Amino acid sequence: GENVEQHPSTLSVQEGDSAVIKCTYSDSASNYFPWYKQELGKRPQLIIDIRSNVGEKKDQRIAVTLNKTAKHFSLHITETQPEDSAVYFCAANSGNFNKFYFGSGTKLNVKP
Amino acid sequence: DSGVTQTPKHLITATGQRVTLRCSPRSGDLSVYWYQQSLDQGLQFLIQYYNGEERAKGNILERFSAQQFPDLHSELNLSSLELGDSALYFCASSVSGRADEQYFGPGTRLTVT
Numbered sequence: 001g002e003n004v005e006q007h008p009s010t011l012s013v014q015e016g017d018s019a020v021i022k023c024t025y026s027d028s029a030s031n032y033f034p035w036y037k038q039e040l041g042k043r044p045q046l047i048i049d050i051r052s053n054v055g056e057k058k059d060q061r062i063a064v065t066l067n068k069t070a071k072h073f074s075l076h077i078t079e080t081q082p083e084d085s086a087v088y089f090c091a092a093n094s095g096n097f098n099k100f101y102f103g104s105g106t107k108l109n110v111k112p
Numbered sequence: 113d114s115g116v117t118q119t120p121k122h123l124i125t126a127t128g129q130r131v132t133l134r135c136s137p138r139s140g141d142l143s144v145y146w147y148q149q150s151l152d153q154g155l156q157f158l159i160q161y162y163n164g165e166e167r168a169k170g171n172i173l174e175r176f177s178a179q180q181f182p183d184l185h186s187e188l189n190l191s192s193l194e195l196g197d198s199a200l201y202f203c204a205s206s207v208s209g210r211a212d213e214q215y216f217g218p219g220t221r222l223t224v225t
Contacts, residue, residue: 006154032211043114043202043216044155051211089154093211098168100145100214102155 002027002094006103014111019080021106023090024072030092033073035064038105039086047088048075080110115139116205116217124223130191133220135203137184143167143209144186146178149200149219161186162209193224 003026013019025033031052036044050057050064050073057064061080066073073092077084090103115138125131137144146158157170161180172178175193180186190197200221204214 034213036216043218045114045216046213049213091155098160098162098209099170100157102147102157104154 002030002092002099002101004090004092004101004103006090006106008106009104010107010109012109012111013080015080015082017080019075019077019084019108019110021075021088021090021108022072023074023092023103024070025092025101026071027092027094028068028071030094032093033064033066034091035075036089036091036102037086038089044089077108080108082110082112084108085110114215114217116203116215118201118203118217118220120220121218122221122223124225125193126225127193127195129193129224130189131193131222133188133190133201133203133222135186135188135205135217137186137203137205138215141205141207141215142184143206144180144184145204145206145209145214146172146186146188147202147204149202151199155202158188160209167209190222195224198222198224 006023034049038044063076087105117136143162145160147155158172160168178188200219202219203217206212206214
């Protein structure tokens with residue numbers, strides 16, 4: 001089955017700096033890679049996703065890059081703000097594309 | 113609000129008991145996923161249904177079972193509960209269940225004492 005590894009587990013940045021979170025996956029058949037933001041006690045919410053036919057996708061301050069050869073994808077947040085503080089999860093689909101495997105999460109702390 | 117509803121919000125029960133968690137997907141979504149999130153842990157995929165049929169199984173224990181009904185709501189049944197089953201259980205729904213955005217419900221927090 002798929003194995004998704006996520007690094008770092010915690011990340012502390014100064015407001016205005018950039019934050020990068022990296023994930024690797026093992027199943028070369030995976031074709032969908034979403035990123036979720038989860039605030040304390042709340043539901044995960046999709047912030048951006050990328051499919052395997054695209055190398056990069058941007059949405060305002062958030063971007064995701066995908067390297068299919070190396071089987072890794074990264075989340076980039078620029079101009080971080082205190083409200084970006086949360087736990088971020090990467091995920092990848094696998095098998096018959098209906099299973100989803102999540103990374104262990106990155107706790108991002110943006111210091112004002 | 114994602115449009116996905118889950119009941120109950122909280123559940124406290126004793127070891128050995130059986131509980132049922134309920135999920136109603138967003139209007140128009142045919143697929144339902146169940147996830148388990150233990151304290152300070154990631155999300156573990158349990159099972160997925162599409163239009164009433166089981167589509168994929170993850171790390172779901174034999175003590176757990178689920179189904180999706182004709183009106184597309186889903187129930188997750190947890191039996192012979194153990195302390196380690198204490199967790200947040202999320203349901204998510206999506207349109208097709210194939211590489212599309214999943215919308216998560218607010219979760220059910222299960223505490224087994």
